[in-house]
Amino acid sequence: MEELPRPTLFDFHGVSMTKYFTDNWDNIQNFKARPDDILIATYPKAGTTWVSHILDLLYFGQTGPEHQASRPVNEKVPFLELSIPGVPTGKDLADRLPTTPRLIKTHLPVQFVPKSFWEQNCRVVYVARNAKDCAVSYFHFGRMNSAQPEPGDWSNFLQLFMEGKVVFGSWYDHVNNWWEKKQTFSNIHYMCYEDITEDSAREIDRLCSFLGLSPSAEEKQRVAAGVTFDAMKQNKRTNYSNTPCMNQKVSPFMRKGKVGDWKNHFTVAQNEHFDEDYKQKMKNPALQFRTEV
Template identity: 75%
Template sequence: MELSPRPTLFDFHGNFKARPDDILIATYPKAGTTWVSYILDLLYFGQTCPERQASIPIHERVPFLEISTSTQPKGKHCADQLPTTPRLIKTHLPVQFVPKSFWEQNCRIVYVARNAKDNAVSFFHFGQMSNGQPEPGEWSTFLEDFMKGKVQFGSWYDHVNGWWEKKQMYSKIHYMFYEDLIEDTGRELDQLCSFLGLSPSLEEKERVAIGSKFDNMKQNNMTNYSTVHTMNQKVSPFMRKGIVGDWKTHFTVSQNEEFDKDYKQKMTNPTLKFRTEV
């Protein structure tokens, strides 16, 4: 079968009419987007809509706002058509490009950040397997591009810092860290529920925690993106490892030294700290 050529990057323009009860899940790509999307979906609809869990892939339940390809409906259209209340919507947009209606409607936003080294590794493997992405090239080339922000959705540094600064001014952002979720999912689940104003029973929380475990999601055809034909999971699974510290198997000593030096120059906010191991 002949694959269609990969797309090139384009500038995103457009707007979206948010509703006050919408919940936006915002991340830099490959920072735990699907994980947190599924956690939220289970919290809100896991018990009330069990058929939804078994028959509708997560990317349809939680549409990707800015996606625009020739092979599937536009993300904005899918979000507009969502039948659920609340609507769960995901985005990789830097904070300054988020449609202004989310702020005007005072929507709740869950932001998930992942340490730069693991994020770069995961983004690289995703680029290799997803024909919806620009070709990533060799690891060394991709890492240079990542450091310069010459990748889809721009600079990791600008993304995580921009959302962190917005959080200081806009109280309805819950800023989560991938490493914290790995370390203690139950604790992070409690904090997330507190932010959302949810009070699930212990049994419900346990059900959500078990359902959203990496290995369970990897085996679940509704969450592992096996239904998305632009992704070649033989090259690399969409859900690859789901760990902290995989960067150590990719970075050379010199790459790590260069990255650390660059990181120190760009991450100047002392209040925003990341962990590269747990």
């Protein structure tokens, strides 16, 4: 598969999207979730691959069949709404998963999630990352990934990010609306990227207690060692090195994995402007993000 033509952004039921995530829409909406499915939901660039890998190792690290172990994380944890010409859709990959539970990832805003996930009372792991680092990571991702619209330069992209004119829409709406959903749907575990960075062992423990898993100390150690940034950057199963639409010479998929890299990108003026805008959009005192650890 050669490089994809870069898609154009359009308004889809009030959210900025591209055809690579809406072309298979009816099939996605009719997806049949099972009660033991686990949905990993995130805004883009919030630690999706990280948490997918953690869950894959917790469930299948020791027991997974050999063919399963050697497959890349994007096959083991399919991207539900992905619909790119020439490759199986995320929905088809999810339907064909041989594992129990099935681990499925999505970037959909909460209002777009197929109803069957709620009806089957599936467990959902939501991961959020502070907006500034998210914006920086998303910018570099757009530069290297031809399945994304052209990001332009940093100041242009930052403006688009603040306006929600990026794929999957507004970061503010995404994190807030998923937080709201958690208040009425008890099976959501809401995690923060910064917390995992600060203490991955603690966050893995919390995740295990949400999922009802009780791995041995030894297993937990093995998972923690396997999900460090350096381990994942070296690991062909997690670094997306074989994904044709990603040009890792422009920017690696596993770029820095740090909290606070935004300081290397935001000018003082951009930061002030962003903080003002952020105050307007983030009214919920219960939802606080750290921009450094």
